[in-house]
Amino acid sequence: MRGMAYDRFGDDDVLALRDDLPEPPVGPDVVLVRVHAAGVNPVDLGIRAGGLANFFPHNFPIIPGWDVAGVVEAVGPAVVAFAPGDEVFGYVRRDDVQWGTAAELVPAPQRCLAHKPASLSFAEAGALPLAGLTAYQALTEALDVGEGDRVLVHRASGGVGFNAVQIAVALGAHVIGTASPRNHGFLRDAGCAEVIDYSAGPISAQLSEPVDAVLDLVGGATLADAPKQVRDVSRIASVVDPAVNGMGGRYVFVRPEQHDLEELGRMADAGQLRVPIAKAFPLEDLVAAHRLVGEGHVRGKVVVTLR
Secondary structure (H helix, E strand, C coil): CCEEEECCCCCHHHCEEECCCCCCCCCCCEEEEEEEEEEECHHHHHHHCCCCCCCCCECCCECCCCEEEEEEEEECCCCCCCCCCCEEEEECCCCCECCCCCECEEEEEHHHEEECCCCCCHHHHHHCHHHHHHHHHHHHHHCCCCCCCEEEECCCCCHHHHHHHHHHHHCCCEEEEEECHHHHHHHHHHCCCEEEECCCCCHHHHCCCCECEEEECCCHHHHHCHHHCECCHHHEEECCCHHHHHHCCEECCCCCCHHHHHHHHHHHHCCCCCCCEEEEEEHHHHHHHHHHHHCCCCCCEEEEECC
16 A cells, blocks of 8 residues: 555654555444545644654554545445445544554544535545544534634634634634734634734733633643633633643543534535645655644645545
């Protein structure tokens, strides 16, 4: 099997294109997906560096990537939701780290997948799952965002933030986004009612009044200022800094969830959610894709495509 892989933790120079990878096993609950596109996320770089070695078993060689869109090649005998030929997308976070999405085939537990929204290309669908699920679960579960809430989204022009803006708008919220001035128009087009320059001083000092909920995607000093930004500290959520728990808020670690993927697909097909692609790379240029994501200033999503 052809794919990108690495045999040890390290910088992007450990990544190599290989044609000799074994074809993955198809267990009873597994859907074997022929990959058309795989999203590239900051967590992929952290895993490659060994940052999650204490959280998951790692088995080399490791194929990176958790986001996927493709076509079902085969299914295990316990799979009931999918059949060969189905177009799917998903967040393939398995219980171990080995069989990632930057390869021709990926074995995905059926809980990690949903049918691909018809309105999205494979590249767009492959870029959506991790960032979309993170935003959706933070907003609907941790923050319980609903009609009329004033919601502050930090780093709103990034992958998670841009999804969060659109999802919060779809939930009926008045959304305030923080970003650099060059991205203010981008966010207003996505539905932000207000946009704040994150570099112009503490956000709490720039708000006309405290908001109902804060989604932190920055951490550090930005999170430290959050209690001054919100009416009730229990409605602060962070996806980057567990210190939020000590403030009375909630740390969110995204999980695969078929229902939530289906909701993202429904929103996309309803015209409520679009997925801007910052750049699409061929599989063999995954190193360049990792480097672009590592720069930390990408507007939209980075993907690699295989077909």
